Amino acid sequence: MTELSGKVVIVTGGASGIGRGIAARFAAEGAGVLIADVRDDLGAALSEELNAAGGRTVYRHTDVGDQAQVAALVDAAVAEFGGLHVMVNNAGISSPLKKGLFHEDLEEFDRVMRVNLLGVMAGTRDAGRHMAEHGGGSIINLGSIGGIQAGGGVSSYRASKAAIIHFTKCAAIELAHYEIRVNCLAPGNIPTPILASSATDEDRARLEKFEARIRQQMRDDRPLKREGTAEDVAEAALYFATDRSRYVTGTVLPVDGGTVAGKVIVRKTASVGES
Template identity: 45%
Template structure:
């Protein structure tokens, strides 16, 4: 097994589940010492305990500036430095199918976690990195920040902002040898994309994911179902020296969704023409 992150110190926010959980585990496997940051203390601590002595847990609300500054200090004090900051924590917000039904009551919370958390997390990490030889900052966006669509408007707006912020701050921080990139996951099988309801059993979650699969597959050229491990592998590449000349990019991990429409409309046109002629 390669040790692409040997000797590195990484912070992963939202690391108690989903993409963050998988990425923290892979980073540690690849030689990094990892700080798991999450608002969920029980799950976060359990994940750190499972990973062993090279992992620590720090309860963190990424919408709180003091928590983020304390998180950076914690990583430095526990492991002697900070080389990688993965701003992964995020929420979908209220799940209204139509914008006119959304009272935007959770707008501040969505912006606080999805956008402020990324911006402040970047700043806190970069202030340390700028004085200590540089580093890598990775921000988790979404295909919802690339492709317009219906519903979840607060979420879409924040993810689009994360993408533009990432590109802008990559330019701003380059002089300090700090690389900044973003990922845009697509239909990755996590609690967030499955729209799980609190209190559901594991069996109910599986049934919901099976029911949603045709919906997710409808605009995805590759019908393979993406997992948090797929995103973690991309995060590993972007945070390693293999990507030493890469900054300011947004990497879609989406089975081809952002490549374009997977429907062969020309064939549909030919089929429609044939039906019209057959009925004439």
């Protein structure tokens, strides 16, 4: 299958986690992929790996919190591959774990918002400018179920993801005139390095125990018992990137095993049809 043959894609935060899964899936579908990240070692290695497998990718160091670098990223994609059809605004960071809201000093607020929200807004704007002059395209923003469901902890992160969801809907309305579709994926319960990055230095020794507890809570809250993967999110992103979603814009798609649908009902094991 080569659903993206002839298309050009940018994936921010593409060196690891969900971004890596999306970059790999899109490259396998025939797209020219510009992988953007600040982890140069991982990004360059991924590009080399995908190209060895027959892909067409390049890596570019990009801090999405810097608007000039985001604009240069779009220019680089056009220069390298001849256009831009799909923009995946995936780059994001977590805010530090603290022992409740009263212990929050909010020192990381500006950094979290700059990367998570400003990066998405600038990426949408700059990719949209090019797409508006070249027949349209698809913009895919990565939110989180943390932006849909309220919960304690990492409050700046949750706020940034909620803002991404609302911004996506606003941008979808404004850019529809140019045949640009803007949609949001809201992953949940996907094992990625971002949870580990939320630990402060004093929590580092307890991180392994904490993460195991959080992951178990996620499993308990998830109706589908299969563990989610970055590849699952990539499949959803592929849908938004292709003409299969040509009449879909302004939507938020949770990729979370049913977590935001509601609480799991625990009942005794019974045969199908038994009450």
